[in-house]
Amino acid sequence: MIVGAESLRPLGTRHSFSLVGDSAGALLSTEHLNQIVEIGEATVTVEAGIRYGELSGALHDRDLAVANLASLPHISVGGAIATGTHGSGVGNQSLAAAVSAIDVVGADGSIRLLRRGDHDFDGAVVGLGALGLVTRVSLDVVAEFELRQYVFEELPWSAVETHLDAILAASYSISLFTTWTDLGVAQVWLKTKDQLDSQSSFFGATAARQPVSSTVSASFFIDVSPRVPRQKLTAEIVSGDGSLQRITLLCRIDTLDELEYYRNGGILHYVLRKLAA
Ligand SMILES: Cc1cc2nc3c(=O)[nH]c(=O)nc-3n(C[C@H](O)[C@H](O)[C@H](O)COP(=O)(O)OP(=O)(O)OC[C@H]3O[C@@H](n4cnc5c(N)ncnc54)[C@H](O)[C@@H]3O)c2cc1C
Secondary structure (H helix, E strand, O other), X not given: OOOOOOOEEEEOOOOOOOOOOOXXXXXXXXXXXOOEEEEOOOEEEXXXXXXXXXXXXXXXXXXXXXXXXXXXXXXXXXXXXXOOOOOXXXXXXXXXXXXXXXXXXXXXXXXXXXXXXXXXXXXXXXXXXXXXXXXXXXXEOEEOOOOEEEEEEXXXXXXXXXXXXXXXXXXXXXXXXXXXXXXXXXXXXXXXOXXXXXXXXXXXXXXXXXXXOOOOOEEEEEOOOOOOOOOEEEEEEEEXXXXXXXXXXXXXXXOHHHHHHHHOOOHHHHHHHHHXX
């Protein structure tokens, strides 16, 4: 199939924000390439289409875990490593850093096993789907660990300005959610292996008074195909109870140049295409 196609792009779960997974040629889904091949003490070998949520469940049964995850559990291992997907936390590396070996099917149909330490291995792992189809991936695993999440509210902008490095390094993972108002950062989600005094403050932010849910029970449908800068787009929001709301959004692609970058899937693709032309 690969040799027969004029051009072919592998697909993971298609969650990339950009058009990196798009192609005028053939698209090859890895949806059913989703088995765990082998779980060892320090390494797991999987087929590339497996989702981190599925993998984490199987590792959990063996008291193991991957060291880091992105925000979505349903992205594929192949797609995440190909794009350098990362989680949060200054002490955590990108998900690609856990890769110790990959099997790649090249355009000529041959399968190459690449291992950590091989020449240009890191570049081959974060290959954006341009080097071929990754069929198998070996990942480092660690002993299973638990995280507690603490939520703080209204972190003042002055604290963010003065202590940004310390704030971002304060725990295993930190997320700052802002509504861009003068009140500061609306919420700080701090994930840590330690137990904190839940009443404590965090750089001037106070412990959240209400439990916070990270589950959004609404679906958003937006036709994001702007033809002109600053185009009005319609978003349809279907709530958990089935009710439909339509709102108008202003697309913040403000100039024709930005529109061109967007159509190319990002400024990197635009520049690379210009260089290749
Ligand atoms: C709500 C949301 C939250 C997100 N959170 C984060 C986050 O926390 N951190 C972060 O860094 N990113 C995040 N992302 C971006 C997303 O994690 C990445 O874009 C990731 O690549 C998606 O994986 P995928 O399986 O959907 O890959 P796809 O989007 O399907 O593909 C991405 C690229 O990988 C290539 N590819 C896929 N599978 C293979 C394979 N088997 N062999 C070779 N190439 C392959 C494709 O050709 C394509 O170029 C988020 C996206 C969404 C929608």
